[in-house]
Amino acid sequence: MNLTLKIWRQNGSSDKGRMVTYRVDDVSPDMSFLEMLDVLNERLILEGDDPVAFDHDCREGICGMCGMVINGVAHGEQKLTTTCQLHMRHFKDGDTITIEPWRAAAFPVVKDLVVDRSAFDRIIQAGGFVSVPTGSAPEAHSVPVPKADADAAFDAATCIGCGACVAACPNGSASLFTAAKITHLSLLPQGQPERESRARAMVEQMDAEGFGGCTNTGECTAVCPKGIPFDTIARMNADYLKAASK
Amino acid sequence: MAVTGAVLVLFLIAHMLGNLKIFLGADSFNHYAEWLRTVGSPALPNRTVLTITEIVLVVCVVLHMWAAVSLARRAAKARPVKYAAKRKSQANGYATHTMRYGGVIIVLFVIWHLLDMTFGTVNPEGGDATPYARMIAGFQPDRWWVALFYLVAMVMVGFHLRHGLWSAFQTLGLTRRPRVRSTLQTTAVAVSAVLVIGFVSAPVCILIGVVK
The missing domain is CATH 1.10.1060.10 (Alpha-helical ferredoxin)
Structure with missing residues (x-):
């Protein structure tokens, strides 16, 4: 699958932040959402760019670390599923996916998709x-x-x-x-x-x-x-x- | 929000039942309006009960609006940066998302309604006519837009109650079992539907000439 991602990039809490568009090609439907972001980050690192920061830990849906607003829905539209357990088979080839951090005054953005x-x-x-x-x-x-x-x-x-x-x-x-x-x-x-x-x-x-x-x-x-x-x-x-x- | 809303719902039920007297004819309706002013007499001076009701209602409406405005302001402060993607409601609660603008429409309606039916300022018959005459004149076909406004406002009231009725119980901590909550939600739909139909029936029947 080839996807277009619109990701919130914010370099630290004092930065204003903006949406940045990325293309990710050859995404396997068996990947988790976070693995798909890992693929993007590996490429960004190879190209000398700053990888997209996001929280994650267990990647099996029990730690509560991961979380992002995917197309306007927290953890994506799949019910009862954390972002790490959301799989790319729920998306279609050619999709544009908007990814934003939790938005709350009480959760200030640390960097990109990571909130405190x-x-x-x-x-x-x-x-x-x-x-x-x-x-x-x-x-x-x-x-x-x-x-x-x-x-x-x-x-x-x-x-x-x-x-x-x-x-x-x-x-x-x-x-x-x-x-x-x-x-x-x-x-x-x-x-x-x-x-x-x-x-x-x-x-x-x-x-x-x-x-x-x-x-x-x-x-x-x-x-x-x-x-x-x-x-x-x-x-x-x-x-x-x-x-x-x- | 919950307590003041509950008082206003009780008023709506009484008001709706009173309105239905229009179907019993002019005498019944006018007599009912007269009774509202003389209830408790001669033990109490005229309008005692009515004035107390009016004061309670105004206090409730003001407190209800104050609570709504403070909640909306807190919400705006709690999310200073908005989402870029359009958020889809995941809770299937259409009525829930009409509460704030619906409330504003209802307030505007209440102002018009008081000028129309209570003070008669915008009523063709004026304030000195009998309540029945004011009601009939208010919804004549040449004033179809008035009836339409009433209809839209009543649908807004219906949505408002569809969420507000059960939500009040949740706020007061009375929906601790899932079964209680689902029963209350069903009840909220039924009560809202009955109130909307009850309120809308009089203007519609006058508009189409069933009640003259």
């Missing part, structure tokens, strides 16, 4: 943990957890923190990420003591980072590569309202 997602780390630091005394693991059966709760908590815990929810949200809100992190703890017995203070601290940190407000558009959950359920946002709202009304 430290804002997510600070939201976790604000309350995304359970303060338990360390020591040997307790007997698993000493605290029973209903199966339905365990499943829902696990669904929320599959969030890899890639930031696609923020990129897709028309409001630039980080509600789905924050809600997933709040939900996977608030459904389990271990998360109960700090349940309300956690919701309050994490929501306040999310707002302080400059993310937008949630208007329940559902764009986040539609692009989420892990399919984090929309209901998590209702759980976050419920915990936050309970904390705020005290």
Whole structure:
């Protein structure tokens, strides 16, 4: 396949940035999207040009490092798929593909397609943990957890923190990420003591980072590569309202 | 957004039911309008209930708009650099994306509607005519564009409620189970459709001469 790529190039956070057009020839449909960019980068290096910077790590869809907006959709149009697991067979020969970084004030561009997602780390630091005394693991059966709760908590815990929810949200809100992190703890017995203070601290940190407000558009959950359920946002709202009304 | 919206939805349901009295004839409709002003009398002075309702509605509309404007401003600040590619909605939520401009259309409509039916400023019969006469005169075929404006505005209200109704429950944290949310979304479609049909029926029937 021969493709035309329009890629956002930005040399550092102070650069203004611009879209640059590249041609990539002889792309195999079996390549992943990132492998296709690797091919482009190898050529750019051989030609003495600056390769396109993009984040990646595991390349098997579980680390949350990769992510770019492909033709206006975070991680591309393939559902439940990270950019590294998106394969070129979903594109056609001769396609023009627009590739942009996540766009959010809270995610400043570091270079090209790499954004700084430290804002997510600070939201976790604000309350995304359970303060338990360390020591040997307790007997698993000493605290029973209903199966339905365990499943829902696990669904929320599959969030890899890639930031696609923020990129897709028309409001630039980080509600789905924050809600997933709040939900996977608030459904389990271990998360109960700090349940309300956690919701309050994490929501306040999310707002302080400059993310937008949630208007329940559902764009986040539609692009989420892990399919984090929309209901998590209702759980976050419920915990936050309970904390705020005290 | 959720709480003020809920109050406005309750008002819309009452308003729609009141409107349907037009099909029971002039006496019924005018009597209903009179009752709205004298309800609670003689224990309460005339217009007590109506004035309280008006104040609550104005407060709700202002707060609802304030919330919408602050959300829109936060959204603009949260994404200073826009995407180059046109973003396709992945959530299939057409109504969701009409909320902001739809809200503006609804406000413009409400202003016209008050000038037309409440104050009679832009109504051919003027403010001194009976409510029934104002309603009939307002939607005559030679003023077809008024009826059309009402129709467009009501469709906008329908879209607004299709998203707003269930969204309010989500904001208040009441949709924690997927089944509850899908039931509410279906209910939102049904309630919006009933309200739009209820509101549109009177202008359309007057326009085509069924109600005279």
